[in-house]
Amino acid sequence: MGLTIKQGSRRRITLMAALIAALLTDAWANAQLLGKSQPKNYPWSDANLSPDVRADMVIKEMTLDEKILLLHGQGVDFSTAGPTGSNGGAGYTKPIPRLGIPSIQMADSASGVTLGSLRGRYSTALPNNLGAASSWDPQLAFEYGALIGRELRDEGYSMSLGGGVNLAREPRNGRTFEYQGEDPLLAGTLAGNVVRGLQSQYVIGDLKHFAMNDQESGRSALNANVDKRAMRETDLLAFQIALGISDAGAVMCSYNRVNGDYACENQYLLRDVLKKDFKFKGFVLSDWGGTHSTAKASHAGLDQEEPGIFFFGDDLKKVIESDEVSQEELNDHVHRILRTVFAVGLFDHPVQTQVPDVDRGFALAQSIAERSIVLLKNNGDVLPLNGVRAIAVIGGHADVGVLSGGGSAQTDPPGGSVVPPPPATDVMSSVIRPAWMPSSPLRALTAKLPNAKVTYNSGDELVTAAAAAKQADVAIVFAYQWEAEGSDLPTLDLAPEQNKLIETVAAANPKTIVVLETGSPATMPWIDKVSGVVEAWYPGIRGAEALANILVGEVNPTGKLAVTFPRGDADLPHPKLILPPPESEFNFAAVAEFSDFMKLAAKGLPPFQIDYDEGLKVGYKWYDAEKKPVLFPFGFGLSYSSYAYSGLSVSPGDPAIVSFRVLNTGKHAGTEIAQVYASLPDAAEEPPKRLVGWTRVELAPGESKQVAVPVSRNRLTVYDEASDSWKQIPGKYIIRVGNSSQNLSLEQPLTF
Secondary structure (H helix, E strand, C coil): CCCCCCCCCCCCCCHHHHHHHHHHHHHHHHHHCCCCCCCCCCHHHCCCCCHHHHHHHHHCCCCHHHHHHCCECCCCCCCCCCCCCCCCCCEEECCEHHHCECCEEEECCCCCCCCCHHHCCCCCCCCCHHHHHCCCCHHHHHHHHHHHHHHHHHCCCCEECCCECCCCCCCCCCCHHHCCCCCHHHHHHHHHHHHHHHHCCCCECEEEEECCCCCCCCCCCEEEECCHHHHHHCHHHHHHHHHHHHCCCEEEECCCEECCEEHHHCHHHHHHHHHHHCCCCCEEEECCCCCCCCHHHHHHCCCEECCCCCCCCHHHHHHHHCCCCCHHHHHHHHHHHHHHHHHCCCCCCCCCCCCCCHHHHHHHHHHHHHHHCEEEEEHHHCCCCCCCCEEEEECCCCCCCEEECECCCCCCCCCCCCCCCCCCCCHHHHHCCCEEECCCHHHHHHHHCCCCEEEEECCCCHHHHHHHHHCCCEEEEEEEECCECCCCCCCCCCCHHHHHHHHHHHHHCCCEEEEEEECCCCCCCCHHHCCEEEECCCCCCCHHHHHHHHHHCCCCCCCCCCCCEECCHHHCCCCCCCCCCHHHCCCHHHCCCHHHHHHHHHHCCCCEEEECCCCCCCCHHHHHHHCCCEEECCCCCECCCCEEEEEEEEECCCCEEEEEEEEECCCCCEEEEEEEEEECCHHHCCCCCEEEEEEEEEECCCCEEEEEEEECHHHHCEEECCCCEEECCCCEEEEEEECECCECCEEEEEEC
């Protein structure tokens, strides 16, 4: 989604107080949820009928005004309870009580339900999506989505605005932390399972931002120039895979233009690809303020304008009455929305508010974080912290909390941020502000190591930080990079003062471990000076507890990178971030209210151009093709154990079966993520290899298992633009197996 207002200043309240507040607001929420229970006396109440039949039955009874009512939101006012009937979320469509059609109450919920504590409600803050993607665990992704779905319903919402699946084509993208990495198969599989989990709870899930919304700076003016083959084999393929898994009820089109047309009025994207080729049956809603026309957007395939009414209200009625938009086109928009309401079970299972299961949320949040944290360096087995008597914890506000990403994916910390945010200077900075979860690494480590002396130094003064490090057996520096929607990181480098702190501490104590809290890859000019590096991402409400379990060895790290860590910005496809000119940016200093921003967004901005001429070469495919060394490759992650691969065999067919044996050669039980890649024939003109499958293998010390990974034929095809079809290129394919994209010890040819 677009911007989401966060609470400017919050009193610190206890978790119990938040839960009591949640109970008190239930009565208000129930009063607002018009249409939350439907009498079972409508012809379309028969759940044995298909969603399409039920939707068409309703349409036959609808007036023109009722149809149009479904095709736009009712505006949003975050300073109050919102429009009449709204549950206070990011968007809201009115119910039609006479037909039993419920309202659609929308909430941002990329990593948990947002606007929770602002409304006096508790929501579980899960690890960010890129972190969770590093688990490479589809079942965990399902559980991630199911928890959010349950809490959406608990809080009176019926639609999630999460489901981010844009690839990390530009890793400095301010929303990289919301997405699922750089590979279409991994991202599509995990995002699809998140949305499948959401919809298992009878709420509408959506996938976003369709499409090529690969950077935030100037997102409302950016025109992404990219050829069709590149789109189909990268970003659009991720959406296609996710839709196939999830049957998502909605897709959100993005702010940017693609090859000249806004994504929300782009015939190729919405009609030709999404609805025709992908056979998408749900509805397309605009990103907030992403609608810029009436007839053109309708013809192109936009079904619903959000969050208010600029183009799909009276203006839409006029073009319908003049036959510029046909009744058939109108009914298709309405059918898609109604069909989704029936298909996900929202009609048959009305929302009932209740207090969320906090303990269940805590447990899952910690489990996800434990499987998401990636051990990147462990020289001399500095980890786990066995027998360490003195530990200096330095920097990163590690005494009080862990960082989270900003914007509409920001789940509110219970009681507010434990680190006060900086003063707001305009509407943007009052909306999107750093927030820290009340999960203290210092306290978690102290609890896990009662016989060790664990001290804290803020790192604000280099001299005292170095002194603290010298007095300890091990120094752990917490470093971070905050990112948020609306703008991109200027660089993948940490702030200069953080790099200097790490170098100073490492000079004082060779046993220095760096814990990174970032939402994107980070460069590491100090990598050769430290003994250990742990990527914790934005680990959520139980992040410190999960991290402590990893550091002390109670949990063996299993995470693998879902995105490449390059050596520096100079190695990226676009070494310098492409920024918009002044005329293509909003002047937020002149915007007083959120509604004013929506008006500006609707008018549009002059385009500026970004040529994605790297084409197919996204992420590891770029570094492979350009023969650029990296800091840490896609799929990389260390363990406290070690694994050996042997016995590769490939059985042709559809799917081909890739079989091999994995042996745990270490002293710890662990889970290895075994990865399968394919190199296509030269005639395919593809990057050197692509991910085609993987499996998680749990192994006791000394145990080996024979595993089989199915590789479907469509994972080995290329998109042919001339024929608008997918083709398999005849020739020799090489199947490669290993534990990262750059450590593939087994290979075998396969000829088609």
